[in-house]
Amino acid sequence: EPEVTQTPSHQVTQMGQEVILRCVPISNHLYFYWYRQILGQKVEFLVSFYNNEISEKSEIFDDQFSVERPDGSNFTLKIRSTKLEDSAMYFCASRHEGQANTGELFFGEGSRLTVL
């Protein structure tokens, strides 16, 4: 069964360092999302991406965040200068255009970011 894959599964970094989280969405999906979940809290929307551009972003997604689709398969989230409060699980999700009426997003297993 096709799945969304994310790397790394866990990254530990020092405050102020740059981090890149990678995602490979399901191949025929056109809509991509990044969400984050601070330990024990709810899943929060960061950004959505369609047709090679950001379609929507939340207040959390400030200038230190960026997303790219560098090639036909990868979708990346970059955090330029990490802060302690960026420590969270970051989930990539995708959906096919035909799933617009089903409410279904396919989530990856997440990348746990720990900022020290």
Next chain:
Amino acid sequence: GQSLEQPSEVTAVEGAIVQINCTYQTSGFYGLSWYQQHDGGAPTFLSYNALDGLEETGRFSSFLSRSDSYGYLLLQELQMKDSASYFCAVSEDSSYKLIFGSGTRLLVRP
């Protein structure tokens, strides 16, 4: 603002039925989804309601009342593996980005 309210915890015994409620207040509404998340795992889609009424998928059912801004997830014949967190989530518009509730932690006991 946006808010989705769910109970924080529910406990039930194996074989029982449990209902997890969700009330929402959002600027727009396209549909209400339910996701299951085991500890350390990814959210997994369970069900979706765009129109009023009940949707049934095996042991799980989901209900929506748009006029009441209310929905619930019904889990029947509970099994130990159903112990997890359950999130309701609203799609506000055609982007289908999801606004998640805070989640309900379900503990199923023998």
